[in-house]
Amino acid sequence: MTSIRLDYVTKVFPGGAVALDGVDLSVRDGELLVLVGPSGCGKSTVLRIIAGLEDATSGSVQVDGVEIDGVPPKMRDVAMVFQNYALYPHMTVADNLGFALRLRHVAAAERTARVDETAHMLEIRELLERKPKALSGGQRQRVAMGRALVRDPRILLMDEPLSNLDAKLRVAMRAELRRLHERFHTTTVYVTHDQVEAMTLGDRIAVLHEGRVQQVGAPG
Numbered sequence: 001m002t003s004i005r006l007d008y009v010t011k012v013f014p015g016g017a018v019a020l021d022g023v024d025l026s027v028r029d030g031e032l033l034v035l036v037g038p039s040g041c042g043k044s045t046v047l048r049i050i051a052g053l054e055d056a057t058s059g060s061v062q063v064d065g066v067e068i069d070g071v072p073p074k075m076r077d078v079a080m081v082f083q084n085y086a087l088y089p090h091m092t093v094a095d096n097l098g099f100a101l102r103l104r105h106v107a108a109a110e111r112t113a114r115v116d117e118t119a120h121m122l123e124i125r126e127l128l129e130r131k132p133k134a135l136s137g138g139q140r141q142r143v144a145m146g147r148a149l150v151r152d153p154r155i156l157l158m159d160e161p162l163s164n165l166d167a168k169l170r171v172a173m174r175a176e177l178r179r180l181h182e183r184f185h186t187t188t189v190y191v192t193h194d195q196v197e198a199m200t201l202g203d204r205i206a207v208l209h210e211g212r213v214q215q216v217g218a219p220g
Helices: 043-051 093-103 108-121 137-149 167-184 195-201
Strands: 004-012 018-027 032-036 058-063 078-081 155-159 187-192 204-209 212-217
Touching (some): 018 043, 043 078, 043 155
Antiparallel strands (some): 204 212
16 A cells, blocks of 8 residues: 655746645545636646656655655656546457566566456456457546556556546446555555546545646545
8 A cells, every 4th residue: 555745846837837736635545636717726736746757856756754746757657547538459369468568577477467357447458459440439438447456556657547438437446446546455546537537436525726726625
């Protein structure tokens, strides 16, 4: 299990645009924290800084009390799920699921077992030999989730992962995500602009506006 701390993190882009302005935020061990707010408020920038895809201009990020500023993304044991799924179109579902394990030189037998277990959990075993173009939006989203979960990461970052789905499927996937979190308790930061989604999924919700945290609290 893993805790995250953003200690007065500021991000100023070239040209002077302030994306984050002294964000002071903690994510508890095993918590699903939802970041909610309008477009441009800095939600995705928080994720990118935790992942190491962006550097903070000032402030620090700590994981389990250890500063990770300057640690390369691949060394942070962070998995991300994006809005656009980001699947490899030339690979089968099985190969997409196992790709990160192959990069880590996980033995073939273990890789196959972990891919099969993840596919079973997400009810996509019958899709393993298909390629992404043959999948529905909901199926692609499950594969994207599986590709993150199969690694058993310390931290899971999710950037509006359900926004491309229709309303009915979005409701079903919210329940699926909640079930998965209750099973794995992976420390998760989830970005959305949908308040209903935030209230449904979050253990706590942090409201961002113009790069600042306005309030943090439990839903309800």
